[in-house]
Amino acid sequence: MACEFSRRRLLCQGANAALAAGIPLTGALADTNTNPKPIDEYRRSGMLYRRLGGTDLFVSALSFGSHINSAHRVKVKHGSTLDKRGQDRRDRHIARAMDYGVNMVDTYENAGQWQPLAKLVSSRRDRVLVSMCRQFPEFVGANIDDAARLFGHVDLYRIYVGDGDHVDDRILEDWDAMRRAKQAGKVRAIGISTHSERMMVSALDELEGLDYIMFPYNFIHARADYIDVLPKAIRQQVGLIAIKPLAAGSIVKLDPKAPPGSTPENTQVQLYRGNNRPLLPAIVEKLTESLKRLPDESLCQAALRFVYSQSFITSAMPGMFQAHEVDDNYAALQRQLELSQVELDVLDAARMLCSARGPGWLPAHYRWLDQHWRV
């Protein structure tokens, strides 16, 4: 099956090749004046580590996301936490990931999450990068102090800046407080998370000392080019961390080989079995055929490898609820980074399937993302 030539692929592969060769990006991706520094990276014991933007932090290409298993979620006043069984499972998975060389763990909803993580990393604090997000509505300065008291210091601290078009006064105030915390040595890198490309561009313009951006990045969404933001971020040496590399678990459900027991959140999406018979048999057939040519690799692994292979992405940060997910995500790193033609065919078929399905391929509470990801 011939690979479709797409503008996105041209841009992404062109950018990768240029970055790998250490030559400046030209044309649509960058000004002629840009001189992006090649991202420093190294491998150790099977894990790939990349420099986070212009900082001195090296982050594993696979990091541990903050999403928690909804089956064990307990609502609290500010955010949610895990019941004991769920927390034990999460701790085991984090420990397993660390054994593989994962060196960054993210927490988003801090209510009840910070303390178990602090306990878990206490014996290897110097080898683990703790990534934290501001717990709304607490004032950023106080929130960082709380975190620094618990962890000694915070390695990465970010604020979720929403998905608007530009940073507002409130964000600027938070950012000022974050810069002060970094100056005081409480935080090593400061960043933002957002789903909006326009917000990312605005942040690159307005936020001094921006070290990194967490943004959704996977092979499916049509705006993967991020044509405005990527050259700018690379030029400014801002680290890029891919969140939702598996589209909030949705990609698992596209995979007919997904192991039993996978519990992604989008249980409504049933493309292969159950009452929802495949609506798009031709595309499903194409995907199935392609996957058969990938005997040692799942769709999720191919999807993750797509993210790993983008050298401007410092780290992919999937949520991992099961032990085999940790194993699989790590195993995906063991191949050479460049995607094979078969893998590209698989991803093309999966992309077409999602495109044809509309926002329904995403879980209900993430369908709004589809708008961001379509041109």
Place this chain on the structure above:
Amino acid sequence: MTGRVVLRTGLLATAVLALPLIFMPDRDFANTGAVASDDKSGATHKSGTVHSIPGEFKQAGVCARCHVVSVLEWSVSGHVAAETNCRNCHGESRGHVENERNEVKPDHLPRGEAIARQICADCHQTGCPTTLRSQSCQKCHHVHALINPSEPATSTTVDSRLEQLLSRWKQFENRMAEAEQYVSLQKFQAAQVVYRKALELIPGNHSAQRDLDMCIRRLNPELPGFVVVGRDFDSPTGLPREVRVVDLDVSMLLGSPGEFDIGRDELPDSRPAHTVRVAAFYLGQYEVTQSQWQEVMGDNPSVHQGPDFPDASRMPVDHVSWHDCQEFLRRLNARISGAGFRLPTEAEWEYACLAGGVKMTAGSDPASSPDRFAWFRSNSLLLGRSEQSFLPIDAYAPRPVGMKQPNRWNFYDMRGNVAEWCSSLVRPYLYDAEDGRESVSASGMRVVRGGSFSDAAVSLNPAGRHSERPHRRLRWNGFRLARDVPHVPPTGGVTGDSE
């Protein structure tokens, strides 16, 4: 021993041959155009009125303040007419000029044959006109070429001229001692007269000129745009320590001129700590309040006002950008006689915060708990909010100015309450006021100092440097006024007597 005798004789001869210049202060040397004014040589705000200084002293500029004899040698030799100046041989030597403790040497100090090879040969390309030698000029000439070989000094003339010089110097010293006695007795009118006589003996003497200026200020302490408060005066400068801005309820205190170590090696953005010199300036005793802003600007941009803040008028104005501050200053300067109001430089701010140079990190000294002198996050919670968890920024607020203890120089709220805009662009240290960072029209981020009510104690470090874009308004940024010392009346124009 012989060497010492020779050296002593040489110095005496040097001094003696300088006598004609001292007795002929108006001797007109050709203007070489090699002006070494304060500005050009990089001297930092060394105030002092010019007092009939001979031409060569004017040309030597700041160098003549210390190197009197060398300047005389240079002028006697005729090198003055040959369009040479100090910088030709010694370089710009900005560090040397700025460091009055003489810890920094001039950029170039050629020695021995290097003088002949690198300097003399530039003009005397065929060697010495008399001996035709091209090496070791110092065998016959003093390093500044004082001795004119065509008119060698005889022992008789040396003795006679030396006597006159020593006598003159003795008179000068006596005048200075006499004047100092008058000063100690607060008799500034008499002291002024004596300092003038001393300056007639040694024109341009730096100490005499400085002390004369001090007497003049003490005799007429009024400064345009200021009302002098109290009778506390700065000893070296004679400036009133406390003043109040006319028609505006703003109290300002004198920052005495001096040197201090700016920066702190432990802070990445504030290293290296290094010595800077600060000229005399006035700085607001308190941060500019909302009522003061309202009076000048007619509006109040502060976030912290309204029914929740009954004392808002006495609270510092906040949510102002650097550009807003400039507009405030523009209107204030248009309104106040003498103008000159501005934001403090970051060097001035840190100097005042440290009250002249004592390092004191908030929290590092139990005896000076930040809680006693600063509003910061730990003590800035609004009433009734302390029991809540996950407190938002709205739960914290600044307080009316002057409610905490002042620092040793009586400045209130230097640390905490609101962070304060400075005039400086943020640039790496070393701090150099002449490198463009104090340009008002330049673009770039401006320095904010002192920390605020929203910061933890560690961020109140006097050496801590923060910066912000000049158009940006944040709820914790305010400012305090600064002003250069207003123009001092000319030396001869004083008639008052406060004795």
